[in-house]
Amino acid sequence: MWENIKTFASEFFVTGDPLIYGADVSIALTLVAIVFALTYFKKWQWLWKEWITTVDHKKIGIMYILCSILMLFRGGVDALLMRTQLAMPDMQFLNAEHYNAIFTTHGVIMILFMAMPFMFGLFNIMVPLQIGARDVAFPFLNSLSFWLFFWGAMLFNMSFVIGGSPDAGWLAYPPLSGIDHSPGVGQNFYIWGIQISGIGSLMTGINFVVTILKMRTPGMKLMRMPMFTWSALSSCLTIMLAFPILTVTLAMLFIDRFAGGHFFTLDGGGNPMMYINLIWMWGHPEVYIVVLPAFGVFSEIFATFSKKKLFGYTSMVLAMMSIAIFSFFTWAHHFFTMGSGANVNAFFAVTTMLIAIPTGVKIFNWLFTMYKGKITFETPMLWAISFIPCFVIGGMTGVMLSVAPADFQFHNSYFLIAHFHQVLIGGVVFGFFAGLYYWWPKMFGFRLNERIGKWAFWFWNIGFYVCFMPQYGLGLMGMTRRVNEYDWSQGWDMGWMPLNIVSTVGAFLMGIGFIFQVWQIAYSIKNHKRDVNGDPWNGRTLEWSLPSPAPVYNFATLPKIQEVDSWWEEKERIKAGKPTPQAPLEPIHMPDNSAIPFIQSLFWFIAGFGFVFNWMFFAIPGLIGVAVTMIVRSFQKDEGYYIPVDEIKKTEASTRGAG
Amino acid sequence: MANVNANHHDSHDHHGESHGSVKSYVIGFILSIVLTIIPLVVVLQGWMTGNAAIAVIMITAVLQFLIQMLFFMHLKEEKKPRYNLLALLLALVIVVTVVAGSIWIMMYNTVAH
Incomplete structure (x- = not known):
């Protein structure tokens, strides 16, 4: 009996590495600390009522961003571990298997559990405020999306200490990710973690498309919407069309692994190349899904901090929408070397070059927005300005990669690694940081400390170039991605050491930048001045017309919109003494909280865990739980509640001061 | 109201x-x-x-x-504006791309033959 338990435990838990034991201890300590703190300060009920069961889009957004920053920390630690291993030849820091697991989890976490939730967080908080809505179209679904993401991410992250991490790359190409070559549970964690959170992503996409199309305030025509809302619309449309492809592809991989299918195995008549073809049909739109909202953030910031209207509003909208569509026609550039012939490669090379055109249009729009503007350099603007050169270099190396014959040299080298980090960090991460700094006062009612923020900004920015510029060189020198060591003794040291050391230094500079950001947030929470007028940056769009943080119903009366940048124009009218008259207050209808999203997602987690270990006594009850919660929900009469006029008056008086 | x-x-x-x-x-x-x-x-x-x-x-x-x-x-x-129809047409374009594109790419795939 004891022996059985010991064997089980040694397979169930990841063992043998001091780093993992350290992580085990810290996870256990963190959990104990959280439980203790919640109990000591009697916060369990608060957590349940105010956060876990909430359907308020602002709170869900905050939870998304909190999770994504935690995931940024984990993915960032993965990155630093990799850079440490690669700093010098013959490093004995991580063994090959551990290195494989770390580059896999780094990629998955950064794209799916950092960038995606950060983006959803910004959508959640800002899109309803920008279009004058009181919540999203489907508040219950919104909460369900968040909890599916949360439990999916938990399932994926658990693989680190239980069962073993996936180690077949962030897109898990078969045959390596097939059952023959990855017999462990790691790939199952990969499939189920992504599937469960993927359902949530798809629902969020639908939710925001409907919200933007159907819930705009009177007068907010499509062509009067703020640019961030346009970017959310284009990104969500792309989600709706791309995520089903991911779901189907991973389901096929699961059938291959779980039920002995042969979709992607050569011996049974399948073809592993088909997996690569399918996964990039999602994978390429995916990078536009995350970068388009960053473009939206930059558009808002450039206009606000230049005190000018955005240059070329219509061309910006057209560029965004055409990128959203074109992103579906370029996927094969990820596998030019697969051998599909010259015609296929030529077609996809040309489409890839074409997509650079709308992106170039946007760059010029931003530059002309700043031209002759009254520019001020607060932290959001710093991130936005630094994005332009970074993204231009990243884009140009992308065009280099799109030249199919040349790609045979660049393919899967560090040149590629440097390229996509440049567009993903320089575009997406800088964009979301800029958005976080820009909208932080709206979310929490105070500004973040500028001085520490500038330190963070410079560490990130300099660190970025120090880390990734050498990698272009390394790629051209022949260093391929995913190598875990380059060995003196094997006689194939190619002089890669100096550039690798520089790159590692750069990675740690970015790590220091992250520490500055954490310090900045902690410092600002302790020593801040309340933002009283709700419009700290002299903003242009509707969200700045509200008190900070916005009341639960957002808008006491729905504003009537007459133009783009309506809040800016309204401020001009107020100055001229002719404000737009507001409708009298009426009771506001709001949705009820619900515990079902949390419980149903927990059942998904249980089912997923069962499928990971092939334990049907977990999987089946989990799925039954999912079905029961769905049925319970369909028979619920959820009619919401009304906030009476007196209460609105009281809230408005207290949040807006005397006015 | x-x-x-x-x-x-x-x-x-x-x-x-x-x-x-x-x-x-x-x-x-x-x-x-x-x-x-x-x-x-x-x-x-x-x-x-x-x-x-x-x-x-x-x-x-x-x-x-x-x-x-x-x-x-x-x-x-559906009443106007016909968002559902528009979304469907867009989806059809993508479906055709996915199916025809996959067939085209995989047909010339020299590794599989």
Whole structure:
């Protein structure tokens, strides 16, 4: 009996590495600390009522961003571990298997559990405020999306200490990710973690498309919407069309692994190349899904901090929408070397070059927005300005990669690694940081400390170039991605050491930048001045017309919109003494909280865990739980509640001061 | 009440679009089952093989798609602006790209041959 338990435990838990034991201890300590703190300060009920069961889009957004920053920390630690291993030849820091697991989890976490939730967080908080809505179209679904993401991410992250991490790359190409070559549970964690959170992503996409199309305030025509809302619309449309492809592809991989299918195995008549073809049909739109909202953030910031209207509003909208569509026609550039012939490669090379055109249009729009503007350099603007050169270099190396014959040299080298980090960090991460700094006062009612923020900004920015510029060189020198060591003794040291050391230094500079950001947030929470007028940056769009943080119903009366940048124009009218008259207050209808999203997602987690270990006594009850919660929900009469006029008056008086 | 209606979440009451009758749901349900059974039987019983079987699967799949759209998604009954129709057309473009693109890419795939 004891022996059985010991064997089980040694397979169930990841063992043998001091780093993992350290992580085990810290996870256990963190959990104990959280439980203790919640109990000591009697916060369990608060957590349940105010956060876990909430359907308020602002709170869900905050939870998304909190999770994504935690995931940024984990993915960032993965990155630093990799850079440490690669700093010098013959490093004995991580063994090959551990290195494989770390580059896999780094990629998955950064794209799916950092960038995606950060983006959803910004959508959640800002899109309803920008279009004058009181919540999203489907508040219950919104909460369900968040909890599916949360439990999916938990399932994926658990693989680190239980069962073993996936180690077949962030897109898990078969045959390596097939059952023959990855017999462990790691790939199952990969499939189920992504599937469960993927359902949530798809629902969020639908939710925001409907919200933007159907819930705009009177007068907010499509062509009067703020640019961030346009970017959310284009990104969500792309989600709706791309995520089903991911779901189907991973389901096929699961059938291959779980039920002995042969979709992607050569011996049974399948073809592993088909997996690569399918996964990039999602994978390429995916990078536009995350970068388009960053473009939206930059558009808002450039206009606000230049005190000018955005240059070329219509061309910006057209560029965004055409990128959203074109992103579906370029996927094969990820596998030019697969051998599909010259015609296929030529077609996809040309489409890839074409997509650079709308992106170039946007760059010029931003530059002309700043031209002759009254520019001020607060932290959001710093991130936005630094994005332009970074993204231009990243884009140009992308065009280099799109030249199919040349790609045979660049393919899967560090040149590629440097390229996509440049567009993903320089575009997406800088964009979301800029958005976080820009909208932080709206979310929490105070500004973040500028001085520490500038330190963070410079560490990130300099660190970025120090880390990734050498990698272009390394790629051209022949260093391929995913190598875990380059060995003196094997006689194939190619002089890669100096550039690798520089790159590692750069990675740690970015790590220091992250520490500055954490310090900045902690410092600002302790020593801040309340933002009283709700419009700290002299903003242009509707969200700045509200008190900070916005009341639960957002808008006491729905504003009537007459133009783009309506809040800016309204401020001009107020100055001229002719404000737009507001409708009298009426009771506001709001949705009820619900515990079902949390419980149903927990059942998904249980089912997923069962499928990971092939334990049907977990999987089946989990799925039954999912079905029961769905049925319970369909028979619920959820009619919401009304906030009476007196209460609105009281809230408005207290949040807006005397006015 | 315009304020309230604009933010009405389960709003079945104010836009007056029909959501089908029991009869149309039953017809749609039966048609979709029949269209599922046909290809299944054809393949399992070995009535047809090769290109003929593929053709049957493809045709019933397309019909199935139309049934779903008309009877369950109420595509015909939509009022302007026809967002559903637009979304569907966009999705069709993507589906054609996915299918035709995959066939094109995989056909010339020299590794698999």
